[in-house]
Amino acid sequence: MDTITFSMIKPCAESKNQTGAILDRICTAGFRILALKKTQLTKQQAEFFYKVHEGKPFYQDLTEFMSSGPIVAMVLEKKEGDAVEAYRTLIGATNPQEAAEGTIRKDFAESLQRNAVHGADSPENALRESRFFFSNLEVLGYQIA
16 A cells, blocks of 8 residues: 655755755655645744644754755655655654664764654654645645545
């Protein structure tokens, strides 16, 4: 069964022109891009997107950072297996110092916050996050609503 996940290339990687290399890694790992857009979040949008972290010590810095420049949002499909789990393996640990060799975060991240990419942490959040950025019309061949 095909499953989906959601990802964002963060402002730090986008500003360093790493988007193409990251997209290549994603496609090479067997993911199909169902939807993709480059945009910039407002502070309010970033606060809503990361509302689950509201009240945590890093929340304000995270929302400031995520609204500081363009991001690339995408819905990804994996033909076999769990897309969320497979993508989280591909990107590596949130802390790039703990990420496995060859993962996106190990190779592209600057720090814990500036870790190059966001990846959904559950199938439920993958759908919620995909709906935040994309309508059904924008997601090829997959019903997200």
